[in-house]
Amino acid sequence: MVPDGVLPAWLWIAGWILAALAIAAALRSATAQEGARLIPLAGTMAAVMTIVMSLEIVPLGYEPHLTVLSGILLGPSYGLLATFVFNLLRLMVGDGSVTLLGLNTLLLGLETVAGALIFRGLTRVWPNAGQVGPSAAVATFVALALSTIAFLGLIAFAAVDPRSIAEEGLLARAGTDEPGFALYARLVLALGAIGWTLEAVAVGAMTAFISAVRPSLIRRATVT
Amino acid sequence: MIDVLAIDRWSSRELGWVHRVSPGVKIVGVILVIAFLVVGHSAGALALVLGAVIAALLTSRLPVVPIAGMAVLPVTMSALFATTRLGGSWESAIVIVEKGTISSLTLLLLVSSTPRTDLFRALRRVAPSILADMVMLAYRSVFILIERALDTRDAVRLRSASLPPLARLRRSALVAALAILRSHELAEEQYAMMRLRGYPGAAPADARRPRLPRDAAFLLATGAWLAGALAVAPGLPLATNLAMAGAVVAGAGALRSRP
Numbered sequence: 001m002v003p004d005g006v007l008p009a010w011l012w013i014a015g016w017i018l019a020a021l022a023i024a025a026a027l028r029s030a031t032a033q034e035g036a037r038l039i040p041l042a043g044t045m046a047a048v049m050t051i052v053m054s055l056e057i058v059p060l061g062y063e064p065h066l067t068v069l070s071g072i073l074l075g076p077s078y079g080l081l082a083t084f085v086f087n088l089l090r091l092m093v094g095d096g097s098v099t100l101l102g103l104n105t106l107l108l109g110l111e112t113v114a115g116a117l118i119f120r121g122l123t124r125v126w127p128n129a130g131q132v133g134p135s136a137a138v139a140t141f142v143a144l145a146l147s148t149i150a151f152l153g154l155i156a157f158a159a160v161d162p163r164s165i166a167e168e169g170l171l172a173r174a175g176t177d178e179p180g181f182a183l184y185a186r187l188v189l190a191l192g193a194i195g196w197t198l199e200a201v202a203v204g205a206m207t208a209f210i211s212a213v214r215p216s217l218i219r220r221a222t223v224t
Numbered sequence: 225m226i227d228v229l230a231i232d233r234w235s236s237r238e239l240g241w242v243h244r245v246s247p248g249v250k251i252v253g254v255i256l257v258i259a260f261l262v263v264g265h266s267a268g269a270l271a272l273v274l275g276a277v278i279a280a281l282l283t284s285r286l287p288v289v290p291i292a293g294m295a296v297l298p299v300t301m302s303a304l305f306a307t308t309r310l311g312g313s314w315e316s317a318i319v320i321v322e323k324g325t326i327s328s329l330t331l332l333l334l335v336s337s338t339p340r341t342d343l344f345r346a347l348r349r350v351a352p353s354i355l356a357d358m359v360m361l362a363y364r365s366v367f368i369l370i371e372r373a374l375d376t377r378d379a380v381r382l383r384s385a386s387l388p389p390l391a392r393l394r395r396s397a398l399v400a401a402l403a404i405l406r407s408h409e410l411a412e413e414q415y416a417m418m419r420l421r422g423y424p425g426a427a428p429a430d431a432r433r434p435r436l437p438r439d440a441a442f443l444l445a446t447g448a449w450l451a452g453a454l455a456v457a458p459g460l461p462l463a464t465n466l467a468m469a470g471a472v473v474a475g476a477g478a479l480r481s482r483p
Contacts, residue, residue: 009262027352036419039354040411043361047369048404050362085358089366091331098258098327198393205397206404214405 007100011158015102022109023084029077038078041217045070046085053090062195067108068115068140069203073210073217079112080105103154107147115143132218133208140200148192152185229367230290234336240285241438242333247342248349249439250334253446257330260450261323267315268465269457270322275469276449277329279476286336288480295328315462361411368410373403 030038045066052066065086071079084105091098122135211218238244245253257273264270281288299321335343340363348356376399387395457465 023355027354030354036354036357036415039357040361040415041408043358043415044365044369044404044408044411046358046362047365047407048400050366051369051373052400081355081358082362085355085362088359089362099262201390201393202397202400205394206401209398209401210405 007103007160008158011154011160012099012103015100015106017102019084019102019105019109022080022106026077026080030081033075033077038074042070042074042078042082042085045074045079046082046089049083049086050089053086062191062198064195064199064202065108065111066199066203066206067111068119068136068143068199069206071112071114071116071143072119072136072139072203072207074112074116076113076116079116080109083108083112107151107154110150111143111147114146115139118142129211129215132211133204136207137200137204140203141196144192144196144199148188148196152188156181156185231294231332231336232340232367234286236339239337240283242280242284242286242337244435244438245337245442246435246439247338247346249435249442250338251343251346253442254330254334256446256450257326260454261327264454265319266458267318267322268460268462269453270319270326271462271465271469272453272457272472273450274322274326274329275472277326277333279472281329281333282473282476282480284333284337285480286333291329291332291336294332295325299325299328357415361415364414365407365411368407369403372406373399376402 049065049067049070052064067079067083067086070082073079074082087101087104087108091101116139119135119139122139123132126135207218235243242250257277260273261270264273281291340360344356344360344363347359351359377396380395380399384395
């Protein structure tokens with residue numbers, strides 16, 4: 001967790017503004033498309049993300065969130081709103097940082113929205129029910145990779161010193177206290193890929209199960 | 225994991241003076257503290273504010289040890305993060321840990337002393353109704369999901385043998401999916417019932433009763449303490465600030481131990 005007041009103010013203020021715009025657009029789209037029908041599921045998925053985030057895979061320093069599952073079940077608009085609510089709940093239980101709420105919402109929201117859109121595209125290419133699980137797994141892996149690349153892009157763009165954001169374990173693995181951005185990025189991507197794979201397997205299995213017992217949830221998300 | 229059931233239990237009982245401050249005023253107080261965290265970079269000033277937050281916790285009649293235990297995870301993460309900054313200075317590392325601790329304890333104090341219905345009612349005044357309803361249902365679903373997931377996990381474990389890691393991961397995924405489906409069903413039914421009964425409705429009479437003297441005193445004390453810490457503490461040696469913070473905590477501790 002990066003605490004409040006560490007990243008430059010222009011960065012997190014821009015994050016707040018962009019997140020507010022994205023949430024306003026999602027609210028507008030959600031109200032127009034579904035009314036209040038998806039609110040209970042969105043609340044449930046925000047709770048799922050709140051619980052799952054505490055199951056950190058310690059050796060990797062990887063925190064699963066199941067944001068892509070939210071995108072698959074809720075679609076991009078409600079998925080983004082559920083991701084924002086998840087970030088609020090994190091704050092309410094004393095986790096997360098207030099100033100980074102905007103940036104966290106944008107990065108995790110990217111996972112949700114990209115996952116929803118990739119899954120939607122894949123189910124059009126592979127429409128068989130048996131391919132729902134693999135489609136969800138592929139969507140999860142790609143969306144998580146995109147989000148991590150966006151995070152690294154942000155760090156590079158803001159010229160943030162990798163030492164100020166890297167976890168201690170990560171530096172120990174690198175064997176140096178002075179990692180350049182390239183080394184930091186390589187480590188994050190290499191360790192992240194293991195985490196994305198595990199999360200992709202879990203999301204694929206969950207989506208396949210939900211598709212088998214409650215196909216309307218998956219169909220609704222792929223249509224809206 | 226944060227014990228949300230315990231937080232819910234503490235928040236719904238009127239234990240002490242923090243419970244009796246209006247929810248909206250407490251939220252404003254938290255926003256003031258967070259604004260202070262954003263602009264405050266002096267270890268001494270932060271120590272004074274941390275002392276005040278700990279004093280509030282000690283005198284709130286909330287259980288101190290469990291709440292401190294809940295703050296351990298974010299504080300440990302801040303401490304780990306701070307160790308990566310030791311190349312800068314000791315003071316910058318202390319500042320990071322202080323910020324993490326203040327942020328975590330302040331929010332825990334808010335949620336442990338304010339019934340969730342009051343928090344959500346305050347939220348509905350400032351946020352779009354879709355978002356406010358989602359927050360309410362999400363908060364409630366946390367309890368149901370944990371319970372359902374544990375029940376389902378036990379049921380699956382009792383009926384299946386030991387499995388290799390990948391199969392175990394898939395089994396855990398199925399347990400989670402089943403818990404999600406059941407929790408969703410309950411959330412959908414409850415939301416439909418709430419709307420049929422006229423949710424959100426008006427606030428209870430007690431929630432509307434003005435608590436002006438107490439609220440004003442709380443806000444004035446919070447604002448004055450933060451402004452004082454920001455204005456005075458950076459000019460004093462760190463040891464003096466730590467001694468003042470220690471005195472505040474000791475005073476609160478003495479008040480707490482009084483019968």
